[in-house]
Amino acid sequence: MNHFLIAPVVLPALVAPFIIMVVRHHMDLTRIFSLASTVLLLAISLVLAAQASTGEVQVYELGNWSAPFGIVLVLDRLSAMMVLLTSVLALVINLYVIGSGWDKRGANFHALFQFQLMGIIGAFLTGDAFNLFVFFEVLLIASYGLMIHSGGTRRFQAGVQYVVYNLLGSTLFLFALGTLYSVTGTLNMADLAVRVAEIPAEDTALLRVGAVMLLLVFAIKAAVIPLHFWLPASYANAPLPVAALFAIMTKVGAYAILRMYTLVFGPDLATTEGLAGAWLMPAALVTLMIGAIGILGSYRIGRLVAFGAITSMGTLLTAIALFSPEGVAAALYYTLHSTLAAAFLFLVADLISERQGIEITAQRLMPQSGLIAVLFFTGAIAMAGMPPLSGFLGKLLVLDAARDHDMVWWIWGTILIGSLITILGMARAGSLLFWKSHSIPVAPSAETSQQPYEEEANEQDDTAERSAPAALPFVACFALLSGLILLTIFAGPASHYAEATAAQLFAPEIYIEAVLGKVTP
Amino acid sequence: MSMTFLNIEFLVASAVGLLTAAGIYLILRRRTFPVILGLSLLTYGVNIFLFASGRLMVNAPPILNKYAEVPYTDPLPQALVLTAIVISFGMTAVVVMIALAAYLSARDDKIDMPHHPEDEGEDA
Numbered sequence: 219m220n221h222f223l224i225a226p227v228v229l230p231a232l233v234a235p236f237i238i239m240v241v242r243h244h245m246d247l248t249r250i251f252s253l254a255s256t257v258l259l260l261a262i263s264l265v266l267a268a269q270a271s272t273g274e275v276q277v278y279e280l281g282n283w284s285a286p287f288g289i290v291l292v293l294d295r296l297s298a299m300m301v302l303l304t305s306v307l308a309l310v311i312n313l314y315v316i317g318s319g320w321d322k323r324g325a326n327f328h329a330l331f332q333f334q335l336m337g338i339i340g341a342f343l344t345g346d347a348f349n350l351f352v353f354f355e356v357l358l359i360a361s362y363g364l365m366i367h368s369g370g371t372r373r374f375q376a377g378v379q380y381v382v383y384n385l386l387g388s389t390l391f392l393f394a395l396g397t398l399y400s401v402t403g404t405l406n407m408a409d410l411a412v413r414v415a416e417i418p419a420e421d422t423a424l425l426r427v428g429a430v431m432l433l434l435v436f437a438i439k440a441a442v443i444p445l446h447f448w449l450p451a452s453y454a455n456a457p458l459p460v461a462a463l464f465a466i467m468t469k470v471g472a473y474a475i476l477r478m479y480t481l482v483f484g485p486d487l488a489t490t491e492g493l494a495g496a497w498l499m500p501a502a503l504v505t506l507m508i509g510a511i512g513i514l515g516s517y518r519i520g521r522l523v524a525f526g527a528i529t530s531m532g533t534l535l536t537a538i539a540l541f542s543p544e545g546v547a548a549a550l551y552y553t554l555h556s557t558l559a560a561a562f563l564f565l566v567a568d569l570i571s572e573r574q575g576i577e578i579t580a581q582r583l584m585p586q587s588g589l590i591a592v593l594f595f596t597g598a599i600a601m602a603g604m605p606p607l608s609g610f611l612g613k614l615l616v617l618d619a620a621r622d623h624d625m626v627w628w629i630w631g632t633i634l635i636g637s638l639i640t641i642l643g644m645a646r647a648g649s650l651l652f653w654k655s656h657s658i659p660v661a662p663s664a665e666t667s668q669q670p671y672e673e674e675a676n677e678q679d680d681t682a683e684r685s686a687p688a689a690l691p692f693v694a695c696f697a698l699l700s701g702l703i704l705l706t707i708f709a710g711p712a713s714h715y716a717e718a719t720a721a722q723l724f725a726p727e728i729y730i731e732a733v734l735g736k737v738t739p
Numbered sequence: 740m741s742m743t744f745l746n747i748e749f750l751v752a753s754a755v756g757l758l759t760a761a762g763i764y765l766i767l768r769r770r771t772f773p774v775i776l777g778l779s780l781l782t783y784g785v786n787i788f789l790f791a792s793g794r795l796m797v798n799a800p801p802i803l804n805k806y807a808e809v810p811y812t813d814p815l816p817q818a819l820v821l822t823a824i825v826i827s828f829g830m831t832a833v834v835v836m837i838a839l840a841a842y843l844s845a846r847d848d849k850i851d852m853p854h855h856p857e858d859e860g861e862d863a
Contacts, residue, residue, distance in 0.1 A: 374845070378850060386781070396789040
């Protein structure tokens with residue numbers, strides 16, 4: 219058995235308590251251990267991705283209990299890709315947080331960060347539905363702490379809403395799992411797949427209820443309309459670098475939908491046929507449109523990017539809801555892109571809001587305005603899906619995959635109009651923030667002329683103080699930007715990997731056989 | 740066993756239904772305290788539901804006996820519900836703390852966020 223498979227879960231699980239218990243009072247040590255852990259995590263996920271790219275499905279049996287009885291971790295191409303994406307994102311955000319000093323504004327940031335990584339990676343790796351619930355809770359409880367990091371009235375209020383909404387989601391998850399267990403007598407995903415296929419179609423009322431509840435739970439996580447209400451308020455009021463990390467959390471929901479509805483309730487299964495596809499597709503299209511309109515209507519930089527994340531979830535789920543190998547391959551490529559793009563824009567939004575506050579209004583020209591404007595511009599291009607960045611290729615793949623679908627005109631129309639509205643919204647925000655600001659100092663200059671020395675000195679102080687420690691955040695932003703550029707340049711290999719992943723997802727026998735050993739079909 | 744109207748399945752099912760209904764009513768309230776109470780009731784409901792998902796057996800141990808054909812109950816839901824209880828307890832503690840922080844900070848325990856721009860942005 220390959221013990222390496224559990225390393226990405228165990229590593230943050232050990233580093234987090236170590237940080238709390240041993241080095242809590244030493245900020246530098248905390249940062250070193252947190253960063254080292256994240257770097258190591260990236261190395262581990264690279265190795266795992268290399269192992270998974272051979273197409274073999276690896277299984278790790280916890281406590282050496284064999285499959286349907288014990289909990290298993292399963293590594294296939296999809297898990298490996300998501301783990302790799304998580305650790306890349308984690309490293310960049312860790313750099314940003316250290317560089318911008320966000321981790322000093324409240325207690326225990328890095329410990330919570332590591333627990334969050336543990337939960338996310340565990341959710342991607344587990345092969346057991348109840349264990350998925352447990353890892354969801356791990357990532358959620360860490361995210362509660364991260365969301366209210368550094369406090370403030372609005373953040374606490376938004377935090378209460380976020381926690382309550384997610385607790386309701388967890389309760390629904392348990393109801394769904396209980397229902398599934400009472401029908402099938404198992405919660406191992408591979409075993410579930412075998413049992414569900416065996417149940418005759420007329421006895422599946424309860425099973426279908428369970429499947430719908432499970433879809434609702436994952437739709438809450440993925441912020442699908444009409445279950446998205448938690449997202450804008452919580453992402454916009456969370457510290458924005460944390461929101462950048464949360465960009466992967468909505469993908470956990472998308473991942474779970476993809477996993478459960480290809481493996482357990484597969485597209486060929488007669489009992490739940492069209493259940494996910496028929497409901498998910500319209501919901502995803504509406505999600506896309508509402509997200510785009512939200513971008514246009516946002517008066518705050520955090521909400522702007524949060525609605526951008528909703529739009530990209532809409533596009534992503536549209537591709538998933540096609541439930542064809544091409545659609546899933548497009549969705550996977552778009553997942554890579556949209557996670558990096560949303561995180562990138564959140565970080566740029568933090569650069570902006572650190573300098574001039576959270577409102578999208580024309581104010582005095584911010585320090586490093588030109589550089590940030592360039593970053594925002596590229597981020598907006600990526601988010602809207604304009605060439606030359608990977609968003610364009612991702613959307614093109616989605617459009618291409620939808621060509622043979624019944625609702626093709628709806629899909630194309632929604633994606634294209636949604637992109638147009640996104641471009642408009644981003645252009646509005648960008649021109650208010652960066653161009654109109656050039657015309658602002660004219661008015662105050664009359665005022666300042668009365669006491670030019672003082673004001674000027676203050677301004678210089680201000681700029682100097684702010685620009686001095688600002689290198690690392692920009693490094694993090696450019697790292698994400700280069701990730702997007704690499705994804706564009708190496709779109710060929712990336713989409714080949716995505717196609718191979720989709721092929722693996724649509725051949726669940728390999729997964730089931732790897733987990734349960736040889737089973738007679 | 741099902742001779743009487745008040746058999747155990749009926750009682751447990753009604754308990755789950757009542758707890759869930761009361762929980763849903765309470766989480767739709769406007770202040771955090773009833774909402775948290777509602778969440779607790781919902782988790783009680785779901786815990787009983789999970790426990791019952793392995794079928795209800797009376798006077799049966801959760802152990803397989805290889806020497807004799809004795810009735811046994813499914814042990815897995817018991818393990819699941821234990822996990823769920825621990826998690827929901829921890830989560831309730833967290834939500835109480837966050838709600839308390841929000842209350843002490845805003846001097847108001849409404850669950851809605853203020854919408855007027857002048858009320859907002861004080862911590863921008």
